[in-house]
Amino acid sequence: MPKKEKKSKRDIGKKELHRLLYDIFSGNPDQNFNYKQLAQRLGIKNMNAKQLIMTVLYEMKNDNMLTEESTGVFKFKVNTIYVTGIIDLTAKGTAYLISDDCKEDVFIPQVGLNHALNGDKVKVLLYARSSKRRPEGEVVEILERKKETFVGIIQCSKQYAFLVPTGKQLPYDIFIPLADLNGAKDGEKAIVKITEWPENQKNPVGKVLEVLGTPGDNDTEMNAIMAEYELPVQFPANVEKAAKRIKDAIPAEEIRTRRDFREITTFTIDPKDAKDFDDALSLRKLKNGNYEVGVHIADVSFYVTPDSVLDKEAYSRATSVYLVDRTIPMLPEHLSNGLCSLRPDEEKLCFSAVFELNDKAEVVKQWFGRTVIKSNRRFTYEEAQAMIEGGEGDYKEEILTLNDLAQKLRAARFQNGAIAFDRIEVRFDIDENGKPTGVYFKRSKEANKLIEEFMLLANKKVAERIGKVKENQKAKTFVYRIHEQPNTEKLEDFGRFIAKFGYRIRTGTPRQISSSMNKLMEDVQDRPEQNMIETLAIRTMAKAVYSTVNVGHYGLAFDYYSHFTSPIRRYPDVMTHRLLQRYLDGGRSANAEKYEEMCKHCSDMEQIAANAERASIKYKQVEFMSDKLGENFMGTISGVTQWGFYVELNDTKCEGLVSINELEGDYYEFDEENYCIVGRHHRKVYQLGDQVLVKVAKANLVARQLDFALAGSENTTTAAPAKVVPPKASGSRQRPERKLRRGRRGDAPTKRKKEQKGRKKK
Missing domain, CATH: 2.40.50.140 (Nucleic acid-binding proteins)
Structure with a gap:
């Protein structure tokens, strides 16, 4: 019987051969190679494999990667x-x-x-x-450079020191000469600036700018979060002085130029812990049976003039930042909590949008301009809600009338195609030391929606006032809050994912998308998967941003929308006030290029502030769970990556990682196509939405990371999973690492590396 031909150890496929040849040519760009030389380098002796080399070489030539110097001799083609x-x-x-x-x-x-x-x-x-x-x-x-300052832990020795960064933006330690420690001690948290980075040196060199304090201390960690995102904590001395120089008294001549609302019933409705009241509502019934509703907004632009010290600082910050236990305002306290805050029984300057509404909440007339008001009462949302639900209190009739009008405005908005994203917000009970003692969820009720609808109305009508022009006219430059239609592919991916839970959405037309999305939001209420599906639904949508180019607001179903109602905490609203007054006075159109640049800055700062706010929530979640090590909790798998899966606890919404290396009884692999983790031998599957019992294994406050371990796995799937494709991250191109929701992105290990890890583990 003839001997079987021995299979070459380099009997490899075309795809791998292509990669190996590319590596040889790109690593030796000045050398020529023929197929024999390449086969020798790769240890290939099989004739079929040698012929495959020739096939791949000519494919690479056709792809403009190689040049054929002479018959059968190739060289790397360098394209600069x-x-x-x-x-x-x-x-x-x-x-x-x-x-x-x-x-x-x-x-x-x-x-x-x-x-x-x-x-x-x-x-x-x-x-x-x-x-x-x-x-x-x-x-x-x-x-x-995006940033030059980094936060981390100081490590000292006798001759030198390092900063070990705690954030995720720098993969190297920063070398610090002892002379540049600025008083920092070993183990302290500090802010360090990179001063140089020699070309042949792996680690950058830096100096300590500020010592934050001891890791784990509440103030240290909150200030570290602000520093990590390069957000200011304190106002410069000259900005504070400029604010305090502004007098409290309103000049009589200024009041005479304004529409007077001081005798009309006016009140504010805000969260119980709010200190800056930047919006108030007034209400009176007109003789014709209609209602006059005034939306009165603090006139920040009266006090903060263009190019002043206060204006430059406010523009630089662009927004207030709301951490779990504190607010870092856009404006100094003398303005934000004092002059511009619409406190009861104090005369205040406002920029107002005044609407005459009929009993169907349709706008009959509107007026925009500067006013003076005197609020009669400050309500918390809870106080207003109590009256809506039948309780007694001051101005109950006005509250109920406004609520009735707001509900009609809301119904009309959804009838027109608006999408309802009423997300559950995680909140903490905090003790005097900033330590979280409990977790609760903030839900939007009628009192919140009452204020929301009138703010939306004002923002919409202000934008229409400037942007809505006759057919042959050109609209003047204005600041719009825009929200583009969602990408069809992302919606289809999302639809395939929610089908796993028995839900569906229709993606045929914008109206079908909004109506089916609203139906989905209703269906997931109080379900374990609610928070996850709501989060993913929002991520399928485009990000709302500021722009001078109006494309409408898809989520709200408004053709024109702006931000007018929160100038104490948002700089775009200050820009809107200035432009609106300019055009009401008959002024020419502002420079579009300048305002577009300002819009981009404000959008960027809004995102940075949101990231800092999320980081503070994550820190408090880890802190809250730090004394619960070893305890068991039920949770929902909320994210799957090649390094494990994330679990969101059902009762607190705290999220932690179950490492793939800690899964026992099999060798587990990340199935990217089906977006799950599968056991190679027993086919046990962990996928998005599965309910799992976990125990708290580790709470790393410095890294703001929770580690869980499985305490039970009764509810995981054991059959081959259905295909599940997650929504892609909003605004990003598709690539394997970018599909992974939540957690650090990284390169997926090769199959060979995975197998090596598996052998070591076994």
Whole structure:
């Protein structure tokens, strides 16, 4: 019997061969190779495999990756193509370049970063590639640093010190000469600025700017969060002085120029812990049976004049920041909680939108302009809600009338295609030391929706007043709050995901999307998967931003929408007030390019503030769970990645990671296509939405991270999973790492590496 031909140890597939050949050519760009030389390098002796080398070589030539120097002799073709973009660093230390110049994100290996960090604007040299291979490149120039200051823990020795960063923006320790410690001691949390980064040195060099304090202390950690996102905690002395120089008394001549609402019933409705009241409502019944509703907004632009010290600081901050236990205001306290706060029994200057509404809540007339008011009463949401639910109290008739009108406005809005995203907000009971003692959920009730509807009405009508022009006229430059229609592909992905829970949405028309999305939000109420589905639904939507280019607001179903009602805490509202008054006075259109740049800054700062707020919530969740180590809780799998799955506890919404390395009884792998984790041998599956019993294994306050371990797995699936494709992250291109919801992004390990890890584990 003839001997069987021995299979070559390099009997490899076409795809792997392509990668290996690319690595040889790109690593030796000045050398020529024929197929025999390449086969020898790769240890390939099988004739079929050698013929495959020739096939791949000519494919690479056709893809413009190689040149044929002579018959059968090839050389790497160097294409010097440069692109600019933003670095998106992964947990593994590699990165992607996000660039408008490329359809796909460009992969950058760690050695090709050349000291570029997350968020940096860089110039990248693209490597030659085939159409079937992802684009790769290396950083050749850092055009603009995203940030130069970092927060971390100081580690000292006799000769030198380091800052070990606690955030996720820097994968290297920062070397600190002892002379630049600025009083920082070993183990303290500090802010360090990078001062230099020698080309041949792995670690940057820096100096301590500020010592924050002891890790774990509440003030230290909250200030560290602000520093991590480069947000200011204190106002500069000159800004505080400028605010205090403003006199409390309103000049009589100013009052005479304004419409007087001081004798009309007016009140505020705000959260019980609010100190800055920037909106008030007035109500009176007219002789014709209609109602006059005044939406009165603090006239911040009267006190904060363009290009003043106060204005520059407010623009720089762009928004107030709301951490769990404190508010860092956009304006100094003398303005935010004093002059501009619409406190009861005090005369206040306002910018108002006044509407005449009939009993169907239809706007019959409207007026915009500067006013003076005197609030009669300050209500909390709870007090107003109690009257709506049948209780007694001051101005009950006015509250009930406004609530009735608000409900009609709301019904009309949803009839017109608005989407209802009433998210559950996690709140904490905090003791005097800032430690969380309990978790509760804030839900929006009628009193909240009453205020919301009249604020929406004012924002909408102000935008219409400027943006809605006759057919042949051009609208003047204005600040709009825009929200584009969702991407169809993302909606389809979302639809496939919720089908796992028995839900569905229709994506045929914008009206079908909004109505079916509203139905979904109703159906998931009080279900274990509610918070997760609501979160994912929001992520399928585009991000609302500020712009001078109006495309409408899809989520609210408004053709025109602006932000007018919160100038104490949002700078775009100050911009809106100034532009509105300019045009009411007959002024010319403002510079669109200048205002578009300002809109972008405000949108960026809004996102940064939101990230800081989420970080503070995450810290308090970890702190709240830190004394519950070893305790068991039921939760819902809320995210799946190659390093494990995230579980959101049902009763507190705290989220933690169950590491894939801690799953016992099998070797588990991340199934990216079906978005789940599967046991290789027993086929046990962990996927989004599964209910699992977990115990708290670790609470890392410094990293703001909870680690869970499975305490039971009765409810996990054991059959092959249905295909589940998650929504892609809003505003990002598709790539494997970007599909992963929640947690650090990183490069998925190769199959060989996974198998090695599995063998070590066993």
